[in-house]
Amino acid sequence: MLVAYVKITIDENDRQTALDALLAEVPVVRAMAGCVTFSPLIDPTEKATLFILHEWELQDYFTEYLSSQSFAKVNSMLGPLFSAPVISRRFDARIIQ
Secondary structure (H helix, E strand, O other): OEEEEEEEOOOOHHHHHHHHHHHHHHHHHHEEEEEEEEEEEEOOOOOEEEEEEEEEEOOOHHHHHHHOOHHHHHHHHHHHHHHOOEEEEEEOOOOOO
């Protein structure tokens, strides 16, 4: 399983707009082959931070998502709002419980 953790820094005045854009894509992304979890989250302690938690059955499915229209759409909407480089970490995980 691939787990991806994405941290987005955005002006706090734009955070709701960004969250709404991500939430609108939740049904689309979750319907993609291999998607286990796609969860946009806000950080209640940092008003300029959003997270996205991804879980995908295989790396190949995540790669397909990265080249999808959904990813391109959200990236084009959010990209101009980023106030710092996006931090993206990917993990090869095995469920142990």
